[in-house]
Amino acid sequence: MPSKAPTPVFDGHNDVLLRLFKKTGTSTPENDFLLGDGEGHLDLPRMLQGGFAGGLFAVYVPSAGLTLDKLNELMRGADYDVPLPSLLEAAAALPTALAMIAILYRIERASDGAFMVCRTGGELRRCLETGVIGAVLHMEGAEAIDPGLNALEVFHQAGLRSLGPVWSRPTIFGHGVPFRFPSTGDTGPGLTDAGKALVKACNELGVAIDLSHMTEQGFWDVARVSTKPLIASHSNAHAICPHARNLTDKQLAAIAHSGGLVGLNFATCFLRPDGQKGEGTEIDLMLRHLDHLIAKLGVDHVGLGSDFDGAYIPESIGDVKGLPVLVAALRRHGYDDATLNLLCHENWISVLERTWS
Numbered sequence: 001m002p003s004k005a006p007t008p009v010f011d012g013h014n015d016v017l018l019r020l021f022k023k024t025g026t027s028t029p030e031n032d033f034l035l036g037d038g039e040g041h042l043d044l045p046r047m048l049q050g051g052f053a054g055g056l057f058a059v060y061v062p063s064a065g066l067t068l069d070k071l072n073e074l075m076r077g078a079d080y081d082v083p084l085p086s087l088l089e090a091a092a093a094l095p096t097a098l099a100m101i102a103i104l105y106r107i108e109r110a111s112d113g114a115f116m117v118c119r120t121g122g123e124l125r126r127c128l129e130t131g132v133i134g135a136v137l138h139m140e141g142a143e144a145i146d147p148g149l150n151a152l153e154v155f156h157q158a159g160l161r162s163l164g165p166v167w168s169r170p171t172i173f174g175h176g177v178p179f180r181f182p183s184t185g186d187t188g189p190g191l192t193d194a195g196k197a198l199v200k201a202c203n204e205l206g207v208a209i210d211l212s213h214m215t216e217q218g219f220w221d222v223a224r225v226s227t228k229p230l231i232a233s234h235s236n237a238h239a240i241c242p243h244a245r246n247l248t249d250k251q252l253a254a255i256a257h258s259g260g261l262v263g264l265n266f267a268t269c270f271l272r273p274d275g276q277k278g279e280g281t282e283i284d285l286m287l288r289h290l291d292h293l294i295a296k297l298g299v300d301h302v303g304l305g306s307d308f309d310g311a312y313i314p315e316s317i318g319d320v321k322g323l324p325v326l327v328a329a330l331r332r333h334g335y336d337d338a339t340l341n342l343l344c345h346e347n348w349i350s351v352l353e354r355t356w357s
Contacts, residue, residue: 263305
């Protein structure tokens with residue numbers, strides 16, 4: 001008897017474009033992705049094997065010298081506070097951002113119809129029905145956008161449909177929350193005047209605003225300015241892991257009130273109560289966070305936001321091929337098929353449809 005097909009997963013965050021941008025060698029990044037290089041967490045063959053139906057593909061411009069390994073080394077001990085990198089000027093960030101977007105479209109062009117960059121909810125749903133990987137162009141940090149927002153208009157025409165005004169360093173639009181443990185997200189100022197203009201422009205264009213790296217003050221600034229659902233693409237419950245990057249129950253209540261969504265981050269340092277990388281982190285801890293998020297938000301406002309290729313994740317998942325392991329654990333935990341469909345893809349597509357309209 002044939003094995004059951006994996007439950008389709010729409011994922012709220014990955015950093016595969018950064019991984020591909022950093023690759024060196026004779027092959028092209030898009031071919032490595034399409035043929036399967038077996039590196040990191042994501043490539044097309046492993047996505048298809050794991051039931052990865054689509055997701056937000058982040059454009060993130062790295063700061064010099066700050067690698068994932070370096071960040072992890074700084075996040076050790078009972079408490080830590082990683083110094084934030086300095087602001088990147090738009091002129092410095094733009095070439096890297098364009099190069100990553102170009103990789104995304106080269107993947108689409110070379111995929112022979114197996115991969116599509118989506119701009120509407122209808123396109124996402126058709127991809128889900130046909131087994132095509134549906135990608136959404138997302139920017140994690142708005143460094144490549146100028147104060148006049150001219151680049152925002154161009155990026156929107158190029159397919160941009162989701163934007164985090166900040167990563168953890170400051171931008172001209174606002175302030176990022178640091179990698180600090182234990183801590184709340186109330187670590188500094190929020191949106192600048194330029195940031196408030198950016199949020200309003202994104203509302204008008206139909207570009208989702210991602211709150212996952214905002215300070216708590218920035219979160220509330222967006223909540224006051226935006227008319228769209230509040231979305232945190234890859235965040236967890238502060239009540240379980242008191243990391244500055246995680247969301248308090250008050251923030252979760254505001255997201256629920258707005259009709260928004262929180263995507264569960266797989267990163268062990270945002271799952272574990274001790275804030276550590278923790279190679280032995282178990283899926284049960286992910287279930288604890290999901291239970292808490294569902295209790296505070298409602299089952300219609302929770303999804304998945306793995307942070308694949310940008311974080312250390314539980315070994316029992318490993319990479320994108322391990323998504324069925326997580327889905328099986330959710331089913332054993334008592335989530336029925338209807339709930340699994342909501343958590344794994346429907347909630348994400350629904351909130352994006354409401355935001356883009």
